Amino acid sequence: MTLSRRETLFLSIPSDPGLARIARLVSLHFLKQNGVRTRESRLEAGLVETRCRALLRASAVRGTGRASRRSRVAGSLMFVLTLVSGIRELEVRIRRNDGSGRRRLLRLRRPAAP
Numbered sequence: 001m002t003l004s005r006r007e008t009l010f011l012s013i014p015s016d017p018g019l020a021r022i023a024r025l026v027s028l029h030f031l032k033q034n035g036v037r038t039r040e041s042r043l044e045a046g047l048v049e050t051r052c053r054a055l056l057r058a059s060a061v062r063g064t065g066r067a068s069r070r071s072r073v074a075g076s077l078m079f080v081l082t083l084v085s086g087i088r089e090l091e092v093r094i095r096r097n098d099g100s101g102r103r104r105l106l107r108l109r110r111p112a113a114p
Contacts, residue, residue: 007085012097015077017056023081024049027092027106030083034090035111044106048092051105055079055094086110 011026013019027048031041059077078097084090092106 006087009083011081011083013052013056013079013081015056015059015079017053017060020049020053020056023052023092023094023105026081027083030085030092031090031108034085035113036090036108037111044108048105051103052079052081052094055101055103059096 009026009030011022013022024045028041028045031044032038036044056079059079080095080097082091082093082095084093087110089110090106090108091104093102093104095102
């Protein structure tokens with residue numbers, strides 16, 4: 001048996017709460033491709049969307065602080081969605097494009113191979 005290597009996917013999302021559905025769709029595909037059952041992957045992708053929307057909405061409302069001012073001057077505030085498939089677990093994280101505000105949206109044990 002060979003162990004699968006670690007793979008990482010990055011997706012940049014503008015800080016528009018209306019675009020949280022993209023996080024759901026990307027997470028759903030990522031989870032299904034990594035062996036998570038359809039029903040569970042739909043539920044978990046829905047959680048990613050809910051948590052992502054809350055963060056995007058909060059950043060639109062708050063929008064204060066040195067880091068966010070720097071981001072707004074350079075352009076609109078962006079977030080980076082990071083999807084990581086490790087040997088034992090799958091993880092979805094989000095952070096601001098300036099490197100601040102890292103947060104884990106989802107962590108699952110990788111399903112056993114059939």
